[in-house]
Amino acid sequence: MASPHSPFTVRAGAALNVALRVPSVFAIDAVLSASLPGEAGPGWVGVVGVLLVRALVVLLSLVVLQLPLKALLQFYTLLLGMVLASASALINYYAVSHSDLQGALLHRAGSSPSVWLALGALQLFFGLGYVCLLRLPSSMSLLVAVDVVTPTWSLVLGLPLQARQAVSVLSGLALVLTTLFCLVERLRWLHKFSRYECMLLRIMVRLYGLQAVLEDTWLRIRLPDVLRLFWITRVTAQALIQLYVNRGEPAGGTHTQLELWSWQDLCDLTSHLIISGCDSTLAVLGMSAVISSLAHYLGLGILAFIGSTEEDDRRLGSVAPILFFILALQTGLSSLDPEERLERLGRNMCLLLTAVLHFVHGMVDPVLMSLSASHVSSLRRHLPVLLVSALLMLLPACLSLLLWRLYHLNTWLFAVTAFCVELCLKVLVSLTVYVLFMVDGCWSSLWEQLDDYVYYVRSSGSVMEFLFGVVMFGNGAYTMMFESGSKIRACMMCLHAYFNIYLQARSGWRTFINRRSAVKKINSLPQLKGAELQHISDVCAICYQEFSAAACTTPCKHYFHALCLRKWLYIQDTCPMCHQRIHLHDTPTVTPPQEREDQQGPGEGEREGERAHREGEEREDGTGRAEEDNDSIEYDSDEWNTRNVAAREEDMDQDQDSDQN
Incomplete structure (x- = not known):
């Protein structure tokens, strides 16, 4: 017997936990996809009644969807018992209501009692399953067994039709009463369970908040797996139905069986499945879950190939489905006609592909910078990253050329092309910075202009990215005003304007101001050159390298390389040694x-x-x-000594203490 904590038991429980929640999603999808009665149907009273029934079904399905596994098992046990009771009653009524059934069965059975025995055995099987599922006591079990076989005995005894129907109806009523008795017995357990769950929910919301409760429920019911299994089951069922329908159609006199399943037929079948796979909101959610799984494993494969271990880069499985669902809502994918839906889905997939490539570039860029800055000389480490970077430039170019050959210029094609060009520029910027760092690693001396060159390259890329964001905002505004405006598109444009335009512009301007301020502060500090460096006999406190050309002196009499201190001042405006603020006095x-x-x-x-x-x-x-520019300010050494006597004495005391240690 398997242990309750064995891997097989755990996996079986997890699979059962997902599979038992899928019927609830099917019920919700069927209710939401059904249309309301037309003008020829019932009046407003009937419409209100239909809406109330549908709302009740959706509410019950949502409750069942979030039940714990133990409660799910009890619910489906009771439901399956009711299904067996209904099947037994319907089969009994059908058997006793058809007068020609006896002659037909006896004719097939050769006038032998085997048919009646088979019917009785089937009813006993239903009764046994009903008793076991509802856990009836032994006294009621015998009564149920007698009840389900009584209509069969009425057929054997040759009773009149009305008598057989009455016996069948009484047998069904007995099963209904037994089921109601079992439900009444379980009402007490249901009341306790509901009170406990509501109390637990209130406590969790009070302690952790509503967001934490929703996240816990999301993880507990494994909603992405449920939606994924729902979509796969739905598409598989539609594929089987389509195959059965095509098999039943005549192939014609000039067509053979091989020609019936040509590539064109397979393409038509695939197109039909794709169209029907996104014809409702829940179907779009299921397709998003499937895309999430594919993107997740794609991201893991790329990370393993380039040798990255960053946890933040594993979010591709979450970013891709969210973007796909937003695009589907923005374009109204599920409400379009079949042919238009297929075309719109293809366009959305092109946009999604470019977004995934942008995310992959975000995974590759840190690895490129790490390899170039750490001066790793192993070709095996560099080659995978460079290969992925080359693909990130080749794939957008090929996609743009293909789309320009197939379509005329429109707003969608303009957006895809802009995304592709932006990706190529970002990859080019990353490769340029990578080359600069690799060249710096090959030099034996310090390349002081390296930081400036890297800043210029990255700033150019950021400016181009900002311009592309502005252009895309204009393209979206044109689309919303003249093509397909919607509230969701307007919200997405506002988010794009805030995150991709405003925040990016503010961040770039802040970086520029900080850099300019750091440069002015460095230029305002006195520098020691030539013979003055020999009297220092010290090293830079940041890089621990000797002063070969010049040394920059802070107001607190600490010495640094100008390049090292400038990098420090990009982050904060204090001395790296004593943390005294460095002011720009001019x-x-x-x-x-x-x-x-x-x-x-x-x-x-x-x-x-x-x-x-x-x-x-x-x-x-x-x-x-005369007033001088900030870049040419000179400070009197006596003034520095007068203003910073206390700081210098404190530093000397610290140096003496360190020498004594």
């Missing part, structure tokens, strides 16, 4: 007075005022120096 309008007083010490503010007053008097006398 631009007093940058910092408000109140904020500058907060940043400076109590004595520094007064000294700054005295210095400004003295410089003003020098300008009035004509002895002051």
Whole structure:
């Protein structure tokens, strides 16, 4: 006997947990896909009644969908018992209601009692299954067995038709009463279970919030797997029906069986299945779940091929289905005509393919930068990433050329082409930065302009990406106003304008301002060159390399390479050693007075005022120096010493302590 915690038992329970929830999805899909009665149907009272019944069916299906596995098993056990009872009653009534059944069966059986024995055995099988599923006591089990075979005995005894029908109806009523008795017995358990679930739900919402409860329910019922199995089962059933219909059609005198299943027939069958696979909202959700599985394994394969271990790159299985479903809602895919639906689905898949390629580029770019910055010389590590990068440039180009040959210029083709060109530019930027880092790794000396070149390349790519975002916003606005406007498209355009245009522009401008401020601060600091470097006898506190050309001095008398300090100032405006703020003294309008007083010490503010007053008097006398640009500010060493005596003494104490250690 298998252990309850064995792998087979766990997998079987997981499969059963998914399979038992699929009928609820079928019920919801059937109710939502059914149309309302037309004008020739019942009046408004009948329409309201139909709507109430459908709402009740949807509500019950949703309740069954989120039940725990144990409750699901009990529900389907009771439902299967009711199905067996209904089948037994219907077969008995059909058998006793047809007067010619006795002669036909006796003729086939050769006037032997084997037919009646088979009918009785079938009824006993139904009765036994009914008793076992509903767990009836032994006293009621015997009564049920007698009840289900009584109509068969009425046939054997040759009773009149009306008497046989009365016996069959009484037998069915007995089964109905037995079922009601079992349901009444389970009402107490149902009441306790409902109270417990409601109490647990209230506690979880109070403690963890509604979002956490919804996420837990999503994971517990495994909704993506349920939708995936629903779509596969639905498409498989439609394929079998289509194959059966095609098999029943005459092939004609000039067609053979081989010609009946040609490639054209297979293409037509595939087109029919694809069209019917997205004819409702739940079907679109099921197709999204299938796309999620395919995208997930595609992403895992690419990650394994390029050797990446980033957890954030495993989100392709979540991004692709969401994008597909949004495109389906935006274009109204399920409400289109079959032919138009197939064409629209193909267009959506092209857009989805370009989006997946963009996501793959986001997976490849960090690996490229890591390999180039770490100076890995193994060709085996570089070749897979470069191969994927080459494919990311080749596939969009081929897709664009193919679509331009098949279609005329329209808004959809313009959008796909723009996405493809943008992807090619992004890959080109990544490869250019990769080449720059690889060249820097081959040089023995420090390449000080490397950071500038990388910034220029990435800034150019960001500007182009921003321009493409603006162009795509204009294309979407034109589509919404003149082609197919909808509320969902308007919402998506607003999200696109916020995330891809506004946030990207703000981030780029902030990066530019920070970089310009860092450059100005570096240019405003004094630099030691030539013979002055020999008196330092120190190394850069950031890269721990000696000063070969120049050393940049901070107000707190710490020495760094200008390039190293500039990279640090991109992140924060404090000294890497003592974390004292590095100010840009030649631009007093940058910092408000109140904020500058907060940043400076109590004595520094007064000294700054005295210095400004003295410089003003020098300008009035004509002895002051002309104003200089921020990039050419020079600081007097005595002034630095006067303003930072305390900081320098503290640093000397720290150095003495470190030497003693």
